[in-house]
Amino acid sequence: MGKGFLTYSTAVILQAVSNGYLYGFDIIDITGLPGGTVYPALRRLEDAGYLRSKWEEPHIAQTEPRPPRKYYELTREGRDALAEAVKRYRQLEQTQTKKERERKPSRA
Amino acid sequence: VPLHSHFKRAFIRPHLRLIRLVGVIVPRRLRADWRQEWEAELRCREALLAEWDRLGWRNKLDLLWRSSSAFWDALWLQPKRLEDEMFQDLRFGLRLLRTHKGLTAVAVLSLALGIGANTAIFSLADALLWRNLPAADNDRLYTAMRGNGGGFSYRNCLDYYDRSRVLEGMALYSQENLAFGHGEKSEVVLAESITGNFFEVLGVPMAQGRAFASDEDRTPHPVVVVSYDFWQQRFGGDPQLVGKMLMFNNQSFTVIGVTVPGFVGASVPWRAEVWVPMAMRSGPELNERNGQQFSAVAKLRAGVSREQAEAELETINRQLQQSYPEPDWFNEDGGGKHGRQVSLVPAQGIPSQIVRRWASLGTGLASSVACLVLLIACANVANLLLARGAARNREIAIRLAVGAGRLRLIRQLLTESLLLALAGGIAGVLLAHWINQLLMSLHPPLPPPWELKADLRLDGRALVYTLLLSLLTGVIFGLVPAWAATKPALLSALKGESRSSGGRQRFALRSLLVVTQVALSLVLLVSAGLFIRSLQQLQAVSPGYETRNRLVMDLDIGSLGYNEERGRIFHQQLLERLANVTGISAVATADFIPLGWRGGGNLITVEGDQGDAGQPKMTDGQRVDSRYFEAMGIPILRGRAFTAADTAASERVAIVNQTLARRRWSNIKDIGEVIGKRIRIGDQTAPWSVIVGVAADGKYMSLSGPQHEGWWVPIMQSPTGLFQMVVRTTAESPDIASAIRREVAALDPNLPFQNMVSLKERVSLYLWPARMGAGLVAALGGLGLLLAALGLYGVMSYAVVQRTREIGIRMALGAQARNVLGAVIGDGMRLTLAGIVIGLAGAWAITRFLASMLYGVSARDPLTFAGVPLVLATVALLACYLPARKATKVDPLDALRRD
Numbered sequence A: 001m002g003k004g005f006l007t008y009s010t011a012v013i014l015q016a017v018s019n020g021y022l023y024g025f026d027i028i029d030i031t032g033l034p035g036g037t038v039y040p041a042l043r044r045l046e047d048a049g050y051l052r053s054k055w056e057e058p059h060i061a062q063t064e065p066r067p068p069r070k071y072y073e074l075t076r077e078g079r080d081a082l083a084e085a086v087k088r089y090r091q092l093e094q095t096q097t098k099k100e101r102e103r104k105p106s107r108a
Numbered sequence B: 001v002p003l004h005s006h007f008k009r010a011f012i013r014p015h016l017r018l019i020r021l022v023g024v025i026v027p028r029r030l031r032a033d034w035r036q037e038w039e040a041e042l043r044c045r046e047a048l049l050a051e052w053d054r055l056g057w058r059n060k061l062d063l064l065w066r067s068s069s070a071f072w073d074a075l076w077l078q079p080k081r082l083e084d085e086m087f088q089d090l091r092f093g094l095r096l097l098r099t100h101k102g103l104t105a106v107a108v109l110s111l112a113l114g115i116g117a118n119t120a121i122f123s124l125a126d127a128l129l130w131r132n133l134p135a136a137d138n139d140r141l142y143t144a145m146r147g148n149g150g151g152f153s154y155r156n157c158l159d160y161y162d163r164s165r166v167l168e169g170m171a172l173y174s175q176e177n178l179a180f181g182h183g184e185k186s187e188v189v190l191a192e193s194i195t196g197n198f199f200e201v202l203g204v205p206m207a208q209g210r211a212f213a214s215d216e217d218r219t220p221h222p223v224v225v226v227s228y229d230f231w232q233q234r235f236g237g238d239p240q241l242v243g244k245m246l247m248f249n250n251q252s253f254t255v256i257g258v259t260v261p262g263f264v265g266a267s268v269p270w271r272a273e274v275w276v277p278m279a280m281r282s283g284p285e286l287n288e289r290n291g292q293q294f295s296a297v298a299k300l301r302a303g304v305s306r307e308q309a310e311a312e313l314e315t316i317n318r319q320l321q322q323s324y325p326e327p328d329w330f331n332e333d334g335g336g337k338h339g340r341q342v343s344l345v346p347a348q349g350i351p352s353q354i355v356r357r358w359a360s361l362g363t364g365l366a367s368s369v370a371c372l373v374l375l376i377a378c379a380n381v382a383n384l385l386l387a388r389g390a391a392r393n394r395e396i397a398i399r400l401a402v403g404a405g406r407l408r409l410i411r412q413l414l415t416e417s418l419l420l421a422l423a424g425g426i427a428g429v430l431l432a433h434w435i436n437q438l439l440m441s442l443h444p445p446l447p448p449p450w451e452l453k454a455d456l457r458l459d460g461r462a463l464v465y466t467l468l469l470s471l472l473t474g475v476i477f478g479l480v481p482a483w484a485a486t487k488p489a490l491l492s493a494l495k496g497e498s499r500s501s502g503g504r505q506r507f508a509l510r511s512l513l514v515v516t517q518v519a520l521s522l523v524l525l526v527s528a529g530l531f532i533r534s535l536q537q538l539q540a541v542s543p544g545y546e547t548r549n550r551l552v553m554d555l556d557i558g559s560l561g562y563n564e565e566r567g568r569i570f571h572q573q574l575l576e577r578l579a580n581v582t583g584i585s586a587v588a589t590a591d592f593i594p595l596g597w598r599g600g601g602n603l604i605t606v607e608g609d610q611g612d613a614g615q616p617k618m619t620d621g622q623r624v625d626s627r628y629f630e631a632m633g634i635p636i637l638r639g640r641a642f643t644a645a646d647t648a649a650s651e652r653v654a655i656v657n658q659t660l661a662r663r664r665w666s667n668i669k670d671i672g673e674v675i676g677k678r679i680r681i682g683d684q685t686a687p688w689s690v691i692v693g694v695a696a697d698g699k700y701m702s703l704s705g706p707q708h709e710g711w712w713v714p715i716m717q718s719p720t721g722l723f724q725m726v727v728r729t730t731a732e733s734p735d736i737a738s739a740i741r742r743e744v745a746a747l748d749p750n751l752p753f754q755n756m757v758s759l760k761e762r763v764s765l766y767l768w769p770a771r772m773g774a775g776l777v778a779a780l781g782g783l784g785l786l787l788a789a790l791g792l793y794g795v796m797s798y799a800v801v802q803r804t805r806e807i808g809i810r811m812a813l814g815a816q817a818r819n820v821l822g823a824v825i826g827d828g829m830r831l832t833l834a835g836i837v838i839g840l841a842g843a844w845a846i847t848r849f850l851a852s853m854l855y856g857v858s859a860r861d862p863l864t865f866a867g868v869p870l871v872l873a874t875v876a877l878l879a880c881y882l883p884a885r886k887a888t889k890v891d892p893l894d895a896l897r898r899d
Helices: A008-018 A024-031 A035-047 A058-063 A076-107 B003-010 B014-023 B028-048 B057-076 B078-099 B101-130 B154-163 B198-202 B228-235 B306-323 B353-391 B393-401 B406-441 B460-485 B490-494 B501-539 B564-579 B628-632 B658-664 B734-747 B759-802 B804-812 B817-853 B862-888 B892-897
Strands: A051-055 A070-074 B141-146 B167-182 B185-194 B206-209 B223-226 B245-248 B251-259 B274-277 B295-300 B342-346 B550-556 B584-590 B601-606 B617-624 B636-639 B653-657 B678-681 B688-695 B710-714 B722-729 B754-758
Touching: A008 A024, A008 A035, A008 A070, A008 A076, A024 A035, A024 B028, A035 A051, A035 A070, A035 B057, A070 A076, A070 B028, B014 B028, B014 B057, B028 B057, B028 B078, B057 B078, B078 B101, B078 B406, B101 B353, B101 B406, B101 B460, B101 B759, B141 B306, B154 B167, B154 B306, B167 B198, B167 B274, B185 B198, B198 B295, B206 B228, B223 B245, B228 B251, B295 B306, B306 B342, B353 B393, B353 B406, B353 B460, B353 B501, B353 B759, B353 B817, B393 B406, B406 B460, B460 B501, B501 B759, B501 B817, B501 B862, B550 B734, B550 B759, B564 B584, B564 B722, B564 B734, B584 B617, B584 B628, B584 B734, B601 B658, B617 B628, B628 B722, B653 B658, B653 B678, B658 B688, B658 B710, B678 B710, B688 B710, B722 B734, B734 B754, B754 B759, B759 B804, B759 B817, B759 B862, B804 B817, B804 B892, B817 B862
Parallel strands: B185 B274, B223 B251, B617 B710, B653 B688
Antiparallel strands: A051 A070, B141 B295, B141 B342, B167 B185, B167 B245, B167 B295, B206 B251, B223 B274, B245 B251, B550 B722, B550 B754, B584 B722, B601 B617, B601 B678, B636 B688, B653 B710, B678 B688
């Protein structure tokens, strides 16, 4: 993945990780995106250096018992990319609300 | 709960089982992590949702649904596998190809020759046989014909169209020369005279102006559509051309349209430049029912199958035959007594079935030969790779020993051979471009505007073909060496011994490849030998007249609107003018000169009861003037030639050839006896003609083939608008040709000069297929021989290196150089002999398919079958001698110290 803009769903996924949803399934649940979108996106974000993955401590897993889960963290680049994406999408949001505001009087 | 019971249950749960399964396609490097990640997530979720057994079906489905998205995840990881393994293979392969430059160069070159020849021939066959017309809705366009490739008459075509419910349209076209006059000059262009719906049926749009209206062919309209190239080249793309008047055949036509670029008419491989309505043709042929001179292209309605259409058209055909019975002789050649059947073939490539048969015969032969060469090249490269496999024995053994899978190694080696093949393919495309240029320049020597202009392109289709061919060759020549190389005797290979059992096996394989090469190239060479012998025979054929110092040309005064009287005057004046030109010793005219492009003939009936021999029969014949026999150098054996006294007013006379005299009068002792007897030329209403002379036999329509019957009548007794002139000159010089041009232009500046060639050139047109066949097969056969010799040389050199130790021992024990020489050469010649025996058997089986292309030589010509193996054996001897001489230079002490 190049250094271009993040797509909306990738930005959402990055935001979810940043909000503390670290595991794949949690991200699926919170974003509502299908697994077939989330996982490939995670792989690409990791390849691009925006995320880094780690295995959870084995002793946590043993209590359950199950294999250790993999979790994802934002890197510094990831945080910057997310900030930029958020800024851009917020601008977009503002243009929309602005338009709506302009339209309102005429409707009244 | 013990851990193992969890794992046990894991295999029972469908979502976990799915993860196991999908994991198989994840690249191995990532697989364990990938499986763990998914399994952990699923099981964590499961724990959250409480134990599996107590889960409701809705939750179970949810888990299954979640696990199924693992499949997409796994798919997204596939490129990593490619990156990992394939790129590794590719990098390694490229590095090897770069380091072994010599081997790479030889392999790529031999593959390029094979692939290039195949690609070039593919593009030729595509242009001639398979390419769609540049028209819309190609899948519904068919070439319609009757019987064995015959055409339709104009009247019948209208009936087919009117009565049929399956046709969306049926258009007729025929090619003709048009004299295009511009300024003082005039030249011949190739035209198609077409029915008004031609462009509509083909769906060809106009770049400028409009196409013909469908009623514009019912009554004569002097309008013309010109091709894009014609517009660009002769008028520089003048935007005002539409609406202007152009002169064709001394008549002015209004330009109404310009076709889109790339459209050159329906008569592949010729290129039409202008299109005129069929009703502009002069003469009665438009009203004839029995004609078959027009080609037809039919467009079926959507959803109608070819069989349905054929069935319906055949019904109409029957009805038409009942209403307008055809004479028996009309169906003699193709359709039999019951008339010609209508058939449809997809409108691809050459529409004329006769030309198409020639083209498919030629390209079929060429592609078989090219395939053989490619096979020889494959064997050669396989041989090289086997040799290199031996050199890499140690490397491969180490990789196997440290745990590389055999399939993985084979894949690696195959990647290398595919790389070689692709490199060969790329070089082959470049070569094919060049071969295409060569093929274009080798077109038959047809006079303008009839030059064949096949549009050879290395387009997407050709490139896909090349790619597939390269991949196929890569696998063919790569698989066996890869298989052999990955099966080394590990222990001895690791110890660095070269004389392992694997080596011996590899030697056997290499010998087998060499035997194959020798056999294949023998087949090629035998074919080449046969073609060369056939060409010799054909060149030795005497046409029955002199070909040296003769110039032949067409004068089409009929197309310029000359009537009979004006034509006679023109004729007379031209002969008088030419008689005064220095260097010309005789001038004669005829309606056609033999071995040309057109022919003439008519029904011949013999007077009196001659049994079957006297029945009316189509026979080659010419209308000639009084000096024809002298100008052509045809001996009159009995009686007299025509004289100036044989005019329209005098008694009708004829001259026949020896064969006609002997066949039609079987009871005569001397051919002179036929003089004074009468024949009728034409149908029942034609007058009788008295035979006044018997001329020597000659070749009229082809050089090969049996001697035909022939007759001549005075041109003054049956005038013709289109005639040819033969000029007997004292020397062949361009001055005479330009003098003739001057004289003709002085009489009528608008008369285009068509096809002035020497008679020798004309005859060479008939030698062209034989010359091409011999040249092509001999060139490729020589190439095959070279490759086979290289293969033999390689194997023998390898054998000498393998046996260095043995040879050293023998020499230490007293063997002489000539013993060693004999032993090595003996081995090589044994392989050659095996190849020759197999090749002879193959050639014996295959050459009978060539029989139809040979003239005057049997497909099992003993001279060829004996001579070619000798040539091959001589070359093989040389190829073995070089390594054998090297073997005699082995130093016994040195050899014994090895290993």
